[in-house]
Amino acid sequence: MSTSDTPAHRIPDVSDLRPRSQLVHGGIRRSSFDETAEALYLTSGFVYGAAEEAEEAFRTDGLRHVYSRFRNPTAAMFEDRLASYEGAAWAYATTTGMAAVFAALMCHLKAGDRIVAPWGMFGSCLHIIKTIAPRYGVTPVLVDGPDLEQWRAALAEPTAMVFLETPSNPTLELVDLKAVCDLAHAAGALVVVDNAFATPVLQRPFESGADVVVYSATKHIDGQGRCLGGMILAADARYGAEVIHPFVRNTGPTISPFNAWVLLKGLETLELRVRAQTEAATAVARFLDGHPGIARTVYPMLDSHPQRALAERQMAGGGTMVSFEVAGGKAEAFRLMNALRMVLISNNLGDAKSLITHPATSTHARLTDEDKVRAGIRPGLIRLSVGLEDPLDIIDDLDRALKGM
């Protein structure tokens, strides 16, 4: 959101830079002090030299900062940087990932609409779709994400929205993005993709036809466990400005400038971190796969993953998450987790520190028993978010804990 009186050198043109360079330079607006690092505009409001200027600012909506719920310069740098990397035409940063998901759904849906989504998804997303949306007259239709026939059947009638996550949390099931976007568009649906697990480094949903992409920036974008945040990105600038923005500016899921600044700096190292963590996750998955203490290892780039070919097609790497199942259910899962020395027990993910989670009793504990079965949340299932430590230390820690079982 440049203003005509801002010198060009303060908003450098980075459009011809390669993606990794965009993560470092994209979106920057230098103040008159010409600082190197991005400025933190910790302000709720903005002033005008005259009443006429305020009148003009409200008349030409969006050309000037008027209030940080609508837009803030630090948040705008974060939005523009991620949008330029992702290839989005419009972006809005939110206070959490769930605020981004909720706003992306509710700005679009109305009573009488259908929303089609897969069972395999983040617990709170499933709660919005299955429990909150029906209270507003929206009918959820849930399918098994990997099964294209179920998508085809569900999208045989007019549909307002498809919401999906791939790979899914925590079962790492994939949805064929291109095929589902095509089916969704034929049914008249807008496609919203939660790309938090794959990250913008490894998967580009807009290139497969997604209309809106949402992130929990709390995860890999921060990547160091410091603050919460989210982002809504749209392929169509007009849809963003006319449908999403009126919803968010009036309902207020706005990110704080401080969190936006932390996350903006997180973007600078996103590619390096995600690539290193993905390499480590691949090594950890190979170690776990076939280990006698492990009943099943799930990682998109393992030969044993039933959708390996699809993973190769739509992802540039298997991601930072590995899931596995121990044969002895909850008791054995707890014993393994408690025996770890370096890997930490936490329900967060995408952190520099490796984190281990028992979904059935934490992130997905509130699901009904029936929904747990549908979502594949079995008692022996463990989710591991692989961090930035030496992969050999992660493997040693798991090996030691498995041997003690």
Ligand SMILES: *Cc1c(COP(=O)(O)O)cnc(C)c1O
């Ligand atoms: C964490 C997460 C969310 C929610 O994000 P918050 O920042 O915790 O609100 C949504 N979707 C996925 C896939 C997530 O991993």
